[in-house]
Amino acid sequence: MQKDSYFCKPKFEVMSRKYTIPLSGMKDGLHQVEFEIDNRFFERFEESEVKEGSLTAEVVIEKRSTHSDLTIRISGAVMICCDRCLEMFSFPVESKSRLLVKFGENDEEIDPDILYLAFGENELDLQQHFYDFIMLSLPIRKIHPDDIEGNSTCDPEMLKKLEDLITEGESETDPRWDDLKKLMNNN
8 A cells, every 4th residue: 555655746846756875774885876867856856958868877975973074976868959050969077076064953045055955854855956067067058069070060042041141140230239239439
């Protein structure tokens, strides 16, 4: 019967527990935990530009009596949309981050790399941190990488359409700017 109660839990709660570390039962010393991040992980983040991916998150925990020091390495690939041709392509992700976990009450956020857990907290949910680290590893401008010869690997049809639009839309000068330039030159 416990099996039925597991399926009655909300989706986000089940997903969240998959990426938690039980800190309370952990002994002092080094520990290593590995998590698989797949398409189901990204479903939790509805507004995410990434909907598909296959990554591994390796967490090395140095547990001490006063705090835990986590080193998080995420590697793999995600599917993202090219800003130039709008086609999806696989982008490699490599991320290494550090997170310090302390127990106690602290309302001030002095350092974003220090996480404070209340004394009653037994588990550390890393799902949001994994997502943030993945998103921060993506470039601002997402375009297909060039091939070995330096040619674009974007969709050639879309590139042709873009080139046609750019050359058709260009004019010599905008008459509004010409008038403004005259005013500047008079002063």
